[in-house]
Amino acid sequence: xxxxxxxTIPDETIDKGRRFDLQRLLTMASxxxxxxxxxxxxxxxxxLNLPSFSVNVLESAYYIGFLAIGVTFIIITGGxxxxxxxxxxxxxxxxxxxxxxxxxxxxxxxxxxxxITTLFGLLNGFLVAKLKxxxxxxxLGTMMIAxxxxxxxAKVQTQRFPTMADDGGWFKQxxxxxxxxxPVGIFWLAGFFLxxxxxxxxxxxxxxxxxxxxNMEAARLSGINTQKWLTLIYTASGIFYGFAGILYAAxxxxxxxxxxxxxxxxxxxxxVIGGTSLVGGVGSLSGTMIGVFxxxxxKVGLMAVGIPQQLQTLLIGVVVVLAVLLDxxxxxAAARVK
Amino acid sequence: MSEVIVSMKGIQKKFPGVHALDNAEIELKRGEVHGxxxxxxxxxxxxxxVLAGIYGKDDxxxxxxxxxxxxxxxxxxxxDGVCMIxxxxxxxxxxTVADNIYIGREPKRGLVLDKKKLLEDTKNLLQSLNLDLDxxxxxxxxxxxxxQMVEIAKALxxxxxxxxxDEPTAALTASEIxxxxxxxxxxxxxxxxxxxxxxxxxxxxxxxxxxxVMRDGQYVDTVxxxxxxxxxxxxxxxxxxxxxxxxxxxxxxxxxPTVLKVENLSSRDVHNVSFELKKGEILGLAGLMGAGRTxxxxxxxxxxxxxxxxxxxxGEEAKIKxxxxxxxxxxxxxxxxxxxxxxxxxxxxxxxxxxASLEDxxxxxxxxxxxxxxxxxxxxxxxxxxxxxxxxxxxxLSGGNQQKVVIAKWLIRNCDILxxxxxxxxxxxxxxxxxxxxxxQLVKEGKSIIMISSELPELLRMSDRVIVMNEGYxxxxxxxxxxxxxxxxxYATAKVN
Numbered sequence: 001x002x003x004x005x006x007x008t009i010p011d012e013t014i015d016k017g018r019r020f021d022l023q024r025l026l027t028m029a030s031x032x033x034x035x036x037x038x039x040x041x042x043x044x045x046x047x048l049n050l051p052s053f054s055v056n057v058l059e060s061a062y063y064i065g066f067l068a069i070g071v072t073f074i075i076i077t078g079g080x081x082x083x084x085x086x087x088x089x090x091x092x093x094x095x096x097x098x099x100x101x102x103x104x105x106x107x108x109x110x111x112x113x114x115x116i117t118t119l120f121g122l123l124n125g126f127l128v129a130k131l132k133x134x135x136x137x138x139x140l141g142t143m144m145i146a147x148x149x150x151x152x153x154a155k156v157q158t159q160r161f162p163t164m165a166d167d168g169g170w171f172k173q174x175x176x177x178x179x180x181x182x183p184v185g186i187f188w189l190a191g192f193f194l195x196x197x198x199x200x201x202x203x204x205x206x207x208x209x210x211x212x213x214x215n216m217e218a219a220r221l222s223g224i225n226t227q228k229w230l231t232l233i234y235t236a237s238g239i240f241y242g243f244a245g246i247l248y249a250a251x252x253x254x255x256x257x258x259x260x261x262x263x264x265x266x267x268x269x270x271x272v273i274g275g276t277s278l279v280g281g282v283g284s285l286s287g288t289m290i291g292v293f294x295x296x297x298x299k300v301g302l303m304a305v306g307i308p309q310q311l312q313t314l315l316i317g318v319v320v321v322l323a324v325l326l327d328x329x330x331x332x333a334a335a336r337v338k
Numbered sequence: 339m340s341e342v343i344v345s346m347k348g349i350q351k352k353f354p355g356v357h358a359l360d361n362a363e364i365e366l367k368r369g370e371v372h373g374x375x376x377x378x379x380x381x382x383x384x385x386x387x388v389l390a391g392i393y394g395k396d397d398x399x400x401x402x403x404x405x406x407x408x409x410x411x412x413x414x415x416x417x418d419g420v421c422m423i424x425x426x427x428x429x430x431x432x433x434t435v436a437d438n439i440y441i442g443r444e445p446k447r448g449l450v451l452d453k454k455k456l457l458e459d460t461k462n463l464l465q466s467l468n469l470d471l472d473x474x475x476x477x478x479x480x481x482x483x484x485x486q487m488v489e490i491a492k493a494l495x496x497x498x499x500x501x502x503x504d505e506p507t508a509a510l511t512a513s514e515i516x517x518x519x520x521x522x523x524x525x526x527x528x529x530x531x532x533x534x535x536x537x538x539x540x541x542x543x544x545x546x547x548x549x550x551v552m553r554d555g556q557y558v559d560t561v562x563x564x565x566x567x568x569x570x571x572x573x574x575x576x577x578x579x580x581x582x583x584x585x586x587x588x589x590x591x592x593x594x595p596t597v598l599k600v601e602n603l604s605s606r607d608v609h610n611v612s613f614e615l616k617k618g619e620i621l622g623l624a625g626l627m628g629a630g631r632t633x634x635x636x637x638x639x640x641x642x643x644x645x646x647x648x649x650x651x652x653g654e655e656a657k658i659k660x661x662x663x664x665x666x667x668x669x670x671x672x673x674x675x676x677x678x679x680x681x682x683x684x685x686x687x688x689x690x691x692x693x694a695s696l697e698d699x700x701x702x703x704x705x706x707x708x709x710x711x712x713x714x715x716x717x718x719x720x721x722x723x724x725x726x727x728x729x730x731x732x733x734x735l736s737g738g739n740q741q742k743v744v745i746a747k748w749l750i751r752n753c754d755i756l757x758x759x760x761x762x763x764x765x766x767x768x769x770x771x772x773x774x775x776x777x778x779q780l781v782k783e784g785k786s787i788i789m790i791s792s793e794l795p796e797l798l799r800m801s802d803r804v805i806v807m808n809e810g811y812x813x814x815x816x817x818x819x820x821x822x823x824x825x826x827x828x829y830a831t832a833k834v835n
Contacts, residue, residue, distance in 0.1 A: 021794075033549070100361075203700075204700050204705060207696055208696070210682075210685060211682055215678075215684075217678065218678075218680055218681055218693070220661055221661050221673065221679050222661070222693040223661050223669060223679070223694050224693070224696075281685070282684060
């Protein structure tokens with residue numbers, strides 16, 4: 001039996017595996033950057049006060065946050081969703097059209113937003129899981145479908161949601177800011193973040209999300225109904241996009257037809273900055289939230305220091321590329337350890 | 339006696355953990371077809387890859403036309419006239435025959451491609467080879483045999499006089515094989531030396547002049563085909579000394595019930611396979627590469643769709659359409675490629691161990707990590723998985739321990755029928771004997787195992803009964819009392835149809 005004793009794993013391999021936790025390191029680094037930015041912002045933006053700056057950051061974090069939380073699940077499965085920006089807009093547009101054109105009450109219009117985005121999630125899931133389309137192609141298609149459908153249903157008109165004082169303006173007080181000005185949206189984002197955290201880490205749904213992303217074929221050969229779960233994951237993400245749509249409408253009041261493309265990259269960037277790998281199998285929602293606030297701070301910060309719109313777009317593009325490069329670097333590093 | 343064109347002697351080659359070639363040798367003469375045969379892993383392909391410059395050698399000498407050579411790349415070998423035709427052809431399917439043959443060396447006039455000359459050259463070449471092929475047809479419209487001939491024609495434009503063919507007939511029909519053999523005969527008359535690697539003894543008998551037999555990376559002997567019986571070749575292939583004693587008799591209790599019955603199972607790669615598995619039995623599934631063993635296992639497990647056939651579990655028909663059905667019937671499958679099909683290596687030992695039975699650990703919608711840890715720990719102790727913690731990523735475990743994690747997955751799922759596909763591939767000797775011990779322990783507890791293995795000594799040591807497959811057909815079945823390496827190998831190379 002002396003032979004067998006020696007088959008234990010050599011200690012070095014284990015150590016390497018443990019030492020290698022770049023994801024956590026990067027998340028921490030991002031957090032530090034975020035804090036430094038807030039502490040030194042006065043330097044750049046003289047004359048802006050911190051509370052209003054923070055509220056602005058918060059309010060642009062809402063919809064990106066919901067998008068990013070939703071797509072985190074998809075990215076952990078090794079998939080991608082390019083449709084989230086236009087799907088969210090499509091929901092918001094149709095909700096606006098329902099309220100303005102079709103005479104729906106506000107509550108029903110809001111429900112409609114979620115129904116629309118959830119159906120798009122289901123469609124994505126069907127295309128990817130059942131018809132086996134590559135997620136990139138499938139969601140590129142639904143991205144355009146959503147854009148066209150939203151604009152059509154809204155009769156290519158800008159949809160204006162009611163302001164606080166208007167009839168139906170209650171939804172802003174519920175979702176965005178109380179009459180006293182308290183940013184109540186943070187509770188919605190935090191609440192859904194906790195819900196997603198629970199889903200991802202404490203339920204079968206989350207376990208299968210990781211299993212599918214780590215090795216879909218091994219999951220299937222373990223008797224897991226991967227088609228069903230993958231469809232569910234895409235559908236669930238659609239629900240999150242719906243809330244993103246509501247928060248978007250509450251924050252910006254007007255929703256333009258044919259908008260929303262480009263937002264998907266901000267969402268994906270937030271997820272990748274947060275340490276979720278585009279290859280799948282690894283990811284964390286806390287990381288995603290940090291990524292979301294980095295993106296939001298960047299957007300608002302650039303605006304606050306007076307950088308023109310076109311340069312903002314340029315800089316955010318650079319951040320997206322860097323985030324993806326970082327992910328590739330991470331994968332290579334992980335492969336070396338393997 | 340014709341001129342010796344290639345002489346390899348004392349070739350050594352080690353890969354991490356495997357001594358692939360140990361004192362291998364071969365000698366090729368001009369104008370002969372030289373068969374190279376051995377079991378899976380005997381080192382045939384490795385030896386030829388050394389000759390063709392694909393692998394470097396650790397030691398030994400290679401003489402080409404009397405000159406010692408040391409190839410660094412396949413191009414070096416090609417320039418010396420040595421060319422290997424692989425099982426997977428290296429053709430560009432959407433280009434024409436002419437384009438494929440002269441790719442990278444197209445005749446040009448200035449900067450412009452000289453299409454006329456290209457076509458003419460190709461025509462002349464094909465004519466000189468007696469090949470009736472249209473040079474302008476795209477390669478994907480040709481049969482596999484014809485594609486092979488295009489590849490060979492391409493090789494000959496490099497003035498190759500040593501041609502290595504690795505299992506050239508594996509994907510061919512009977513009439514295509516005939517066509518290929520005629521072509522090989524023509525080449526032989528032109529003075530080309532051809533190495534013919536194949537599992538098909540009948541073909542070797544038909545086409546080769548001499549046969550070199552290899553076993554476990556070593557040279558066994560070279561014989562003149564015409565003077566040798568097939569049975570002699572078989573005993574040379576398997577004639578190793580067996581260190582582990584084969585099982586003397588079946589350890590299945592008398593009157594043990596049938597737990598799995600497979601009837602006329604068929605798919606693209608599997609033809610009318612039927613067998614039974616008894617409770618507490620280890621059923622060995624023997625065969626050479628491409629015999630259809632893994633394919634059969636995957637059909638039983640529902641991993642691939644079957645065309646026809648029935649599966650009975652515990653006496654009642656089981657409609658198995660997907661792995662979900664198989665797992666629900668208590669069938670677990672341990673794949674030959676555990677990293678691709680068995681494990682999520684980026685996840686923890688515990689997560690992998692409960693992957694097939696997560697439902698059992700959910701209470702009120704919440705996954706109970708404490709129960710998972712409990713269960714995983716229990717099994718890990720039972721089958722002795724060596725890991726510093728259950729949270730360790732499977733990627734960081736040794737091969738033997740990874741294999742045990744897959745076994746743990748099926749044990750936690752309470753599977754009673756286990757299909758072990760090459761369970762000891764790529765793991766070291768110590769871990770191997772642990773897996774054997776574990777398998778014996780499992781059948782003692784009333785589980786039943788189908789064991790696919792390419793190592794005959796292992797099969798003889800573990801199995802209570804062995805069934806043998808070749809080219810998708812079941813060609814034999816022997817009780818362990820009567821099983822020898824020779825009779826199993828005879829079945830494994832038996833002519834089908």
